[in-house]
Amino acid sequence: MRALTVEPGRAGSLTVTEVPEPVVGPDELLVEGLALGVCGTDREIVRGEYGWAPPGKERLVLGHESLGRVRTAPPGSGFHAGDLVAGVVRRPDPVPCGACGHGEFDMCRNGRYTERGIKELDGFGSELWSVEPAYAVRLDPRLADIGMLMEPTTVVAKAWEQVDRIGARSWFEPRRVLVTGAGPIGLLAALLGMQRGLDVHVLDRVTEGPKPGLVEALGATYHHAPADDVAARLEPDVVIEATGAGQVVFDVMAHTAAYGIVCLTGVSAAGRRLPVDAGGINRELVLENDVVVGSVNANLRHYRQAADILAKADIEWLAGLITRRVPLDRAAEAIETNEDVKVVITLDENG
Structure with a gap:
């Protein structure tokens, strides 16, 4: 499958790469990637100023502003095929610190957290991705075109x-x-x-x-x-x-x-x-x-709050925030800065 990858620390290394499909554990969701929002953090990573690849790898799958549709879900997970979802970016550190131990991993005190698409975990910038049900949030079906706004929300x-x-x-x-x-x-x-x-x-x-x-x-x-x-x-x-x-x-x-x-x-x-x-x-x-x-980042509570905020908002107004969409094979264009409000990379062939 195709994925948007970068070699952290090396400017100009952004490329669309063929990578293996995710090996989905028995307690994970398999998600079809629909779209990916682009922000300043992504641009810093592409410039080589930030970011860490997963341990033992040279390249990082980019993308933390996710939107996908569940393809398969384990029984009892609360998710079903066809659900619209976004993935939580940060994971608590393995120690854990007091904040992480209480579910407040956005306030991690020792810096050992990991983040999808940013710090030691592959992101959501691929045609398929997997995620644990505890780190996925269901979105209102009406948000199918603009649900990648979830993470900034x-x-x-x-x-x-x-x-x-x-x-x-x-x-x-x-x-x-x-x-x-x-x-x-x-x-x-x-x-x-x-x-x-x-x-x-x-x-x-x-x-x-x-x-x-x-x-x-x-x-x-x-x-x-x-x-x-x-x-x-x-x-x-x-x-x-x-x-x-x-x-x-x-x-x-x-x-x-x-x-x-x-x-x-x-x-x-x-x-x-x-x-x-x-x-x-x-x-x-x-x-x-x-x-x-x-204030930076968010925990699972904030993701649920954000889902409610977007569900109550005017969909047409939200759609106006997305001023440019580019397909995955032209993803480099999304990194370029101009007068856009929000640029989105489409991951599915119909995007």
Whole structure:
């Protein structure tokens, strides 16, 4: 069968490779791969900046934003042939640490976790893949064309859960949220904010292309002015930061409402230096009981939350996030960056 593989650490090694079909254990699902979402992590791996092959192998099957259809399922698994599913990316470390031992493997404390398509486990970028039922989540059949949005939605579900848990330290009824960045994570964060009945604002630097229209169609407000100006005017109760741009991060931190929560989901590039008023930031955080928290990855609970979020969303709006689809044999085109919101690689011949 065909699979999208890369040699981690070596730029330019991405290729479609013939690999053996998966050997499916008696307690595993055999899944026909339908599509694969592409994100910044995939691009880092292709550039040779990140990623680890499975032990004893040189190449890694790429892909963690999965969508597939069950071909065979073991009796009693809760799954049946024809079910639409997504695979969970992370697996707990074998030790395990306390967090992994309690099912919170997204919060692994010793770094020995593994991840499909990223760290020591082959991903979902193949025509067939296998997965344990405990690490698969069934999707609403209506999501057959856009279910690869599941994994980025889990990231958003966890981020909002973190906001809720921090807010619960005292009375907390947020009204206004600012989302910085109108990529898939930002737009999905805005979706969840709208589902919660909040006054949602989205900030991005572009003025053309699909992003402003997607925000407006959601019922949120789009901004493209400097982050410092927008945040100062809005004074949001919650910020979901999805750009990873250092200046944006510090600008929004300085302008939340009292008892504000800033949740960072964007990963910044190391090495860039910014002049920062550290004393002023410290004063603001302490005197206003503000919180800045980082959030990454997701556990099984967040996958189930994400399945519910997508099932309740407008399917046409979700479809608008996917701005380009390419077949597996042209997968290299999906890695190229342009003005796309989300690029998808189709794995089945009818995709």
